[in-house]
Amino acid sequence: MTYTGRTLGIGLMNGEPFVFYLLCSRSFPKRKAIFKGRAVYIENMTETDNPYVSYPVVRLLDDYAVVTNGLQTDFIAQALEWENPKKALTHVLDAFDYERDNYSTPRIAGIIGTDGRGWLGFAGRDEFWVKTLGLKDGKTFVTATYDLGLVELDFPGFEGADELAEKAMELPFENKVLAIGVVEEKKGWRLAVSP
Incomplete structure (x- = not known):
């Protein structure tokens, strides 16, 4: 088992775009996902002055779903009003850069479109990239804050x-806290959290 920290996957299943966010944490395992309209927030349940452990994680737009591990979520969603997804990711991640915590935690971000196109970005202390993904049915591109890079995996079938x-x-990663699933269906985006 590998510790990946925050993990983000984008793919297609039966032609439907999906994105998931898997929160793994050693330091702050007591967190929950709060749904507010077309957004989801991660809320830390323990006392701390760490500014990075509670944040907007999902923002749903008509044509896109934005998922990240920090405050950059809302800024990327706003940037999509005037920029294409690749530029929105590039500009916002470059401006925010990695988190200034004890681990220099990278910022990760993903955008999936209702048209089945996807993008992932990574801003670390020594690494920065934004990729346009060539999505294939039954597969997902995955990145994480730690020890994963960008990999393409076969993803098990699911409904909703x-x-x-x-x-x-x-997924075989350590210290899992919760996961959020976002799927585009005929009636629009659908959200769920586990457990």
């Missing part, structure tokens, strides 16, 4: 956001 979140929780 609930099952997606459950499948994300089954």
Whole structure:
């Protein structure tokens, strides 16, 4: 088992775009996901002055879903009003850079479109990249804050956001806290959290 920290995956299943966020944490395992309209927030449940452990994690727009591990979520969503996804990721991640905590935690961010196109970005202390993904059915591109890089994995079949979140929780990574699944369906984006 590998400790990946915050983990983000984007893919296609039966032609439907999906994205998942898997929160793994050694230092702050008591956290929950709070749904507010078209957004989801990670809320820390223990007392700390660490500014990075509570943050907006998902922002749903008409054409895109934005998922990240920090405050950059809302800024990327705003940038999509006037920039294409690759430029929005590049500009916002470059401006925010990595988190100034004890671990120099990288910022990760993903955008999935209702048209099945996807993008991932990574801003670390010694590494920066933004990629346009060539999505294939039944597969997911995954990145994480630690020890993963960018990999393409076969992803198990699922029906809907609930099952997606459950499948994300089954990934072989350590210190899992919760997972959020986002799936584009005919009626729009669907959200779920596990457990």
